[in-house]
Amino acid sequence: MSDQPLRTPATSRVTALTDTAAADYEVALESLNQWQLAWRRFRRHRLALVGVAILAVMVFLAVFGPIIWPYDPLDLRRDLPGPQGFDPIAMPPFGSDGAGRSVFVLVANGARLSMLIGTTTMLIAVTIGVLVGAVAGFFGGWVDNLLMRFVDLVLSIPFLFIVLVAARFFGGGELVPLILIFGLLSWPGLARLVRALYLSLREQEFVLAARAVGVGDLRIAFRHILPNAIGPVVVSATLIVANAIILEAFVSYLNFGLKAQDISWGNALARSQERIAVGNWWWPFFPGMAIALTVIAINFLGDGLRDALDPRAKE
């Protein structure tokens, strides 16, 4: 998903001649700072705005869902018509699962844990990934070699393999171990990216200039270089959030994740396949749609951010 879609043809086809035109235009825009420019570009990205709107709904669900539609494990409809539960017409809006729980209440309550897992995983992964990548890329030499060989190793082991084994052996159905497992296994790709950015950024003039006035290594690495690497880092951070939400869903679907009484979108999906033959499509459909919509929205947002934060992007 690396090329910018759905744009008018002209924007990306600037010929040699119009470079001068673009340069003139840049001069006029000089008065805006970097963030204002980024915001201007972001606002023009229609899909990113759609993403923000969907995410706003999901965040609303995560914050207020459990308050407005509280989940009570004892609040069950017991007059079930059969193993597939009520369909959405018999029990609006999303029907019920086989135990008589409202699928809507599950979705509304599951947003909180799913979003929490997504964001905290991202925070852990970004912290480690940026630290490792920055140290490797900035200092180079044997430090770089050691760290990157380790990253290579982790990346050559199937990710899902380690995650599932760790979740099963060390997760214990608890939230914190699960988040730690996700976070501690999600950073290598980001570290590789940050290292590549640092390798090119540390050769640039502004680093030399900072060195010339006696700025220390750590300060250069994190105060001078890091802000210049922020765009790609933010974009992959959004992807980590999306991946963690999907991952939690799969792990919980397999019953290796959260305990049954902790409601997440993944837990809402668990056991939904058992009754598949009786046609209870609403049971997995709505929690899955919530995940899919959230992930689409995050991807839209990530695309918008990438275009907005790309320092080479032209107006």
Added chain:
Amino acid sequence: MTKYIIRRTLGLLPLFVGAVVISFLLMRAAPGGPQAALAGIKSITQEDREKWLRRWCLQAEVTPINMLKEFGGWLGVLNCDSDTVPEIFFSAQGGLNVLPAALGGGDNGILHGDLGLSIRAGRPVVDVILERVPATLLLTTTALALWVGIAILIGTYAAVHRYSLFDQGMTFLAYVFYSLPTFWLGLMLIFFFAVFLRTSGVTDFFPSGGIITTRDWPPFNTPQYWAAFGERPMAAIVDIGRHLVLPVFTLVAVNIAADSRFVRAAMLEALNQDYIRTARAKGLPARTVIAKHAFRNAMLPVVTNVALELPFLVSGAIVTETIFTWPGLGRLFIESVGARDYFVLMGLLLVSTVFILIANLLADIVYAIVDPRIRYD
């Protein structure tokens, strides 16, 4: 070229060693450890149990020296029938234990092809894994071929006809499929094709899982099955093909979505190069310019990218085989995680890591063939 391949292989060795160490640590770190696991196998006698303990150099106490012993035994370097140095390095046949059995070495440890005993099945891990290989190989190779082929077709066509209806439609579809959780896509496909279409009487062509129709055929990959396969090969192939459709689609949808965009970007990049203008200035037809000059250059990053994504094929197989009860390694993995069958898990970890390393090596070689700028020496 041979030199280049050897050098690349040697470069991958540290990764392999790392994977070996990790899979060993996994066994040690697992709750209860291998001793408890062995105790859990009901089908073997106490005597056998002690034989296995010695064979794998399993030690009662956790000390650094004991850990080294266990690792050595698990690798196959040490022979714990004896406890003293230097006898411990030699096999019963008298040669260095690390050598192949034919040269007087031992027969224990992964270097000699012994991956341990499956707790669930009570049989050697190697056998348990090998019997699942055909199903996974069938699923993943079919998926890989379709994935790369379709992504290249869509991506190239979309790049050449940029901003056309096709391009924009594919962009949208890519967004959607890229965001769908794979296992949920599989579930929905089962609901629609295998349940809804069947119950509404449209077609019962799509089965909801498995690799063969169990009431028509003997269990898959048994001698009886292959005998039946030999009698009615066409029917058997059609039967398997019918079962392949939904899992393969589930497995490739995300990858096609991502890679068709990648191919499109690579193709656009190539089409913007100066040498394309040169080719057009020569008077070559557009078809030749695209298929010969742009395509081969666009494939360079694509080859690398596909190699980098191969671990996803393993993860995807785990997800897909679970949803579609496909009797392959992915399903074996989930079953073994559920049963905490450590030895099988360690074996699977090794096998899949080796698969990924070999795939990377192949990608390097293909890359060197396609790009003349890579120097072999």
Added chain:
Amino acid sequence: MTVPTTVTAPARASAGNDVLLEVRDLRTYFHVLDGTVKAVDGVSFSVRRGQTIGLVGESGCGKSVTALTIMRLLDIPPAEIASGEIIFEGRDLLTLSEDEMRHVRGNDIAMIFQEPMTSLNPVYTVGDQIAEAVMLHQRLSKKEAWNKAIESLRAVGINNPERRVKQYPHELSGGMRQRVMIAMALSCDPKLLIADEPTTALDVTIQAQILELIKDVQDRTGTALMLITHDLGVVAETVHDVLVMYAGRIVETGTVEDVLLAPKHPYTEGLLRSIPSRGMKGQRLNVIKGTVPNPFNMPKGCNFAPRCPYAFAPCAEYDPRIEEANPPDVACWLYTPAPGSPIPPRIRPRRPVEVGA
């Protein structure tokens, strides 16, 4: 084939039978997000068989776009050929089908580009890339085309062509690659060779060799040459006739002696003055003041007026066109009486300009 040495190049000059290419009132526009750029805005000129002609101007003046329009290599959209005719051997290239045009490209008109480093396909051998064009246009077998590729490499002074032909572009130096480009362009014996800044990306010593080579093959084969450059030194050494372009228009034409030694248009004069020379040590370089006008917002009168040291009243009001100029070789109100303007032109005779003075 005889190479004419005397020249009457103006675009409107009656075209004799030996006219190979005649461009009439060509306009190429680019439609981009911020508006329309008139990259080529009414250009007319002709090239006779065997003639060498130089197209000179600053970067962005439309000279490369003119060449790409003749070759029909621009992407449409964003480009649009708004008007004009490109008559090549009696046929208007703009009316040809893409298939017919393909037989012109590489066969009748060949082109060499600025960047030898990136203009060759990195994944095919030099021989493949030359033979490809030969097989296409001359319907030779693979073997014959390969031999032809070796021949054309030898013809551009490459030693040991039998070995070079099997090499990939990355194994060759920049100058060597440009020789390959020239060999490729000449492999089908084109009637017109367009060289777009062929030496700009090369080292100075290599530049001289490549120019010498181009002149040499041009003498030998009698092909017409259209040399595009911003470097007046290159023009002086290579061509017979010069077209000076500014902001999408031709502003002055003439023989190389006339234009370089006695420029009429103030822009040409400025270009010549801005070449540094010996004996200027310690002096400021002469530069043309200001920049090329914003393509979205062209001045109302003469495009060059805002930068022109001789500008007077009509220049801000009336747009001089070389098609209507009298004398016909310069588009400037200093020479042609401005229409409706009460102020007479200040006619200045061609006068020599010392380069850099």
